[in-house]
Amino acid sequence: MELKEHLKEHRQRLGLSQEDLAERIFVTRQTISNWETDKTYPDVQSLLLLSDLFGVSIDELVKGDVAAMESEIKKEWRRMSRLIAAAWGLIALGVLCAVAGFVSHTGPSSVLPGWSEGEVLGCVAFLFLWLIGLGLAHQVERMKKASDLVTYKDILAFSKGEEPIRDDDALGRRQPLASNALKFIAAALVGLAVAFVVTRFL
Structure with missing residues (x-):
């Protein structure tokens, strides 16, 4: 720069x-x-x-920096997109593990009374994969902060005569980590709800 x-x-x-x-x-x-x-x-x-x-x-x-900023945004965006895709993929895999655990016909669990061994294993696998996905999302937020990508985007927009993003009321811009945590908690709840419903109708 x-x-x-x-x-x-x-x-x-x-x-x-x-x-x-x-x-x-x-x-x-x-x-x-x-x-x-x-x-x-x-x-x-x-x-x-x-x-x-x-x-x-x-x-x-900023003469000479605009091209570098565009290159940085594209490069970091590709890396972040891959991490986010991996995070959601892990959550989807976790949901499948939970569903498989609920529909499996295994003996009762010695850990949780009223649960089968498959249900316990499915939920443990889901929780494990969900936590890894949450970790990947946190890594994306750290990358954004380290690269100051929101600022770069604002400056690029300004240099093209466009209005910089000023969505200051959006939770994702003010509290990105909290926003991602809420999304992943919602995904976890939906995943467990899907597993529960599937087991009741199969």
């Missing part, structure tokens, strides 16, 4: 320290340091403030 060089160059041109710049655009000195070391990327609002302060356009600030 070239923004880090542009930031340092314009900051030094104006004789500003990282702390001075941070005060001018309402962020912390550590945030400026992260931008200048390419650890994180400014959001659209920060870029607007920087361009106004430096007297340059946003296009000049």
Whole structure:
């Protein structure tokens, strides 16, 4: 990314320290340091403030970065898509295990009275696969945060003259981990309900 060089160059041109710049655009000195070391990327609002302060356009600030951001988004999106597909695939497999356990005709379980051995094994397999799926979803959220993909998408939209995504009321944007956890809990409940219904009609 070239923004880090542009930031340092314009900051030094104006004789500003990282702390001075941070005060001018309402962020912390550590945030400026992260931008200048390419650890994180400014959001659209920060870029607007920087361009106004430096007297340059946003296009000049992010020049050379747009293509890199598009490439990063495509690459990370492919990886995340594979992980999400694997997560849901594991949940589906878990549901099948639970259904198979409920429809199997095995002896009573010594672990849970009133349950058959197959039912217990099916539910254990389901829980195990569901937890792995939840772990994969959490990994996707960590990837998004590490790559700052929401910010990249906002900047790409802005560079094309489009409105950046501002769906701040969406749970998935404010609390992505909680959103995924709720989805996977719902999937678990649906899976167990399907297994229960199937066993009652077979």
